[in-house]
Structure formats: structure tokens, C-alpha cells
Amino acid sequence: MADYPTLISYTQALEILCATPIKTLGSQQVHFKDSLNRILAQDIYAPCNIPAYPTAAMDGYAINFEDIEEFFTQGLQILPPNKAGNPTRATLQQGCAIKTFTGSLMPINADTLVIVEHVQAQGEKITPKVSKDMIQSSQWIRQAGDNYKKGEVLLHKGDKIGAFEIGLLAELNYNFIQVYQKAKVGILCVGDEIIEVGEEAKYDNVVRSVNTHLLESLLSQMGQEGIVYPLLKDDKAMIKAAFEKALQECDMVLSTGGMSMGDYDYTQAIIKELSHIHFKGVRLKPGKPVAFGTYNDIPILGLPGFPNSSAVTFLLFGSPLLARMQGRTHKPMLFEATILEDIKRADTRMEFRACEVYNENGALQVSFKGKKSLQSSMINNLTRNSALAILEENGSDLKAGEVVKIMFLNHF
Numbered sequence: 001m002a003d004y005p006t007l008i009s010y011t012q013a014l015e016i017l018c019a020t021p022i023k024t025l026g027s028q029q030v031h032f033k034d035s036l037n038r039i040l041a042q043d044i045y046a047p048c049n050i051p052a053y054p055t056a057a058m059d060g061y062a063i064n065f066e067d068i069e070e071f072f073t074q075g076l077q078i079l080p081p082n083k084a085g086n087p088t089r090a091t092l093q094q095g096c097a098i099k100t101f102t103g104s105l106m107p108i109n110a111d112t113l114v115i116v117e118h119v120q121a122q123g124e125k126i127t128p129k130v131s132k133d134m135i136q137s138s139q140w141i142r143q144a145g146d147n148y149k150k151g152e153v154l155l156h157k158g159d160k161i162g163a164f165e166i167g168l169l170a171e172l173n174y175n176f177i178q179v180y181q182k183a184k185v186g187i188l189c190v191g192d193e194i195i196e197v198g199e200e201a202k203y204d205n206v207v208r209s210v211n212t213h214l215l216e217s218l219l220s221q222m223g224q225e226g227i228v229y230p231l232l233k234d235d236k237a238m239i240k241a242a243f244e245k246a247l248q249e250c251d252m253v254l255s256t257g258g259m260s261m262g263d264y265d266y267t268q269a270i271i272k273e274l275s276h277i278h279f280k281g282v283r284l285k286p287g288k289p290v291a292f293g294t295y296n297d298i299p300i301l302g303l304p305g306f307p308n309s310s311a312v313t314f315l316l317f318g319s320p321l322l323a324r325m326q327g328r329t330h331k332p333m334l335f336e337a338t339i340l341e342d343i344k345r346a347d348t349r350m351e352f353r354a355c356e357v358y359n360e361n362g363a364l365q366v367s368f369k370g371k372k373s374l375q376s377s378m379i380n381n382l383t384r385n386s387a388l389a390i391l392e393e394n395g396s397d398l399k400a401g402e403v404v405k406i407m408f409l410n411h412f
Helices: 010-019 065-073 163-172 210-221 236-249 267-274 307-325
Strands: 006-008 027-031 060-063 076-082 096-100 112-115 119-122 125-128 153-155 176-180 184-189 225-228 252-256 276-282 291-295 298-303 335-339 350-360 363-367 386-391 403-408
Touching (some): 010 276, 010 291, 010 307, 060 065, 060 076, 065 076, 065 112, 065 125, 184 210, 184 236, 210 225, 210 252, 236 252, 236 267, 267 276, 267 291, 267 298, 298 307, 307 350, 335 386, 350 403, 363 403
Parallel strands (some): 006 276, 076 096, 184 225, 184 252
Antiparallel strands (some): 027 176, 060 096, 060 112, 076 125, 119 125, 276 291, 291 298, 335 403, 350 363, 350 386, 386 403
16 A cells, blocks of 8 residues: 555645645845746835825816805916926915816815816806815825825735736835745656657657646746756656756656556656655546655656646646745635536546636626537647636536636636
8 A cells, every 4th residue: 555645635635735844935136127927025015105295186276175165156366387296385375276287296285176177267266167065175186195105015925926016116116126036847748659849750649748838838927937858758767867857956846647557657656766755646637646745845746647637737736836935825716607508527526627718797607518528638628718617526417507616727
């Protein structure tokens, strides 16, 4: 019998992943423009109130609300205009109004903005075009600190930086920031039948090296660095040497293929020889043969050889490992969707079934009609607007109109 858990549930596998000590990554300083898709290694604080002073949110006339009666009975005297970018704040006098433009600092003594659509100018005075209840004190003004206040945490350690975060960093004048180092993830692909993209096929029974480029691209989307090693034949000594090299050079190692029970499936034996295996086999479809081990706290994932199985098991198990390495908590976003046709269950394993997602008046719907039945091997099942429908272990058949939970593939 194996000295490690086998054929465990998906939940048990995640618990083991989260409890096993693994290598954590250091941080580095980068320019904020170079931080896209990186993971923050520091909290980002607001250095000051924004806006620093009350600011006009629309084009209008700045008044003091105490002058509202005079505004409606006699009108208010117009003072010189207040343009955005003025180096000093204008001062409002009693019984007067100052034309103030969007983004301008509100004049001293002004507490209300009457938008230009509600005002008519008559000579050197303005009078209202609307009823008194249309003008409220403090309206159309961004108060000091409305965006954020000094000392407020605006981005948190562990946040992924996207385009909007870069915009915020620019506004905050953060020139350099601390981010976690990219995880260097070694990718090993094993199998006599596998040839590289662009290589001439000498036989009919060959397959292209899909997994290496698929996994490398997924890692790149996740802000990590995939390191693709040369394709490996079914040679035990060669596979072992490649694993030893990758374990010396990388923070995490992925292997694809060689995880079943065939005579030439050497990968799992080598993982067992080089590392401590924490589990082998999960009651999961696709991805039953997946294995997880560690070598000196470096995680190793032995992934199945079929492209869909390899990709899905990496997303399910590699994502939480990478999150832990970079100070994050991985919690995939789950959505509810209505199924458009009956679902037959022929397997008791928990299933992550590829589906097409539709948006019908804001409600998510999923269909399986356009997906091929041999889901593990067909990468086209995961293209376009695809997601994974989660079908629970030991679940029964489902009828059209029932609701399932789904994971979007681009949310990992």
C-alpha cells in the first residue's frame, strides 16, 4: 500500500495543499508602470486627502447657502470666474457668486454649487431658473477626503495589480513599489509520442506539445514566469535528471504525462523518489491521476497528460499554491447559472465540466451542447466563452432549469 493518501476528495486535497509547508517568495522593488499583473508585497496608503479641499464636481456658480433668499429675490453679484488650476483659492463675498468650473477648488466661504443649467445671467447678476427645492446646501461639491483620506489603505498586500491599480498608483504619486518576485515554475512534459510545435511529424501517432505552451501561457496570465524545459522521452534516467535540474532552478515544478499506470509511466515513480508525496489521485473529473509532493518545501504537481486535464488540475491546485507563495489567500469566484439542457452523470467523481456561458438579461445560463464528450483531451472545449460547471461528487442527473455553480476560466 502507498504511504500517502490516494484517491482522496477534492476538498481533502485542498486541505492538504493549504497545510503543507512550502517555499515563500521574497519581494522586489519595481517602477509602478512595470507592475502590471504583479502581486503587491506592501500595503499602499493614501499620503494625503483627495481632494485636499472642497472641489467643484460640475460647472456652475459657487454661492454661500446663507444667501439663498437673496439669490431668489434680488439675484447675486457675479465675481470674476474661478478656473480649474488656479494656484490660489478665490474668496467669495456676501451676496455674490463666482462662476466655478469642474475640478476647480471651491472659493473660500462658498458651500454650495448651483449648476449652470439652473442659473440665468442678467447683466452682472445671476438669478435662478428653478424652484428653491432644486437647490440644496453642499450639492455638486466633492468634499475634502471624499476620494480617500490620509492614511487610508487603498491597496492591500497580496492584491494583484491591474490597469486601474496602476492608475491609482499614478494618482498617489507612488513611483516605486514592492511586489512579490515572480514564481519561477518549471514545466516538464514527458512522452515518446510528443513532438514540438513546428517539428516535422515522422509518424501518424504523434501529438504536439500543447501542455508546455498552455501552462506557460496560464502562468504568464497569472503574473508568473513559466520555464519550459526540453521535451522528455520515456527514459527514466533522463526524466530524473530533468526533475533534479528543475528543482534546483525553480520555485515550483509542474510535470505533465506519465502519471497513469502504464509500463512507461515513470514520472510518478521519480516524484516519489525525489520528494515527499502528500497525495496521489483525486476523485476528480478531469484530473484523477494528479499528484502533489514537495522537495525542500518546493511544491511539485504531477499533472495528467491530456491538455484539458492538465490545465484544469493546474488551475485547481496550482493556483492556491502560487497564492500561498506570494502572501495571498486563493478563493476562486463562484457564480450561479441556470443549465439549458438536462445533464447526465455517468461518474461518481466531482466534475468540473466545460460549458458555454450566456448572459440572458443579466442572468447567467450555461449549455453543454457545443462541448465534445471526451473533455480531457480536447483543448477546443475550453476556448471562447467557456467556464467550468461544478458537479458535486456522487451527484445525480440534473434537469434543464436547475442551477449549478460555475468558475470562469479567466478568474484564477
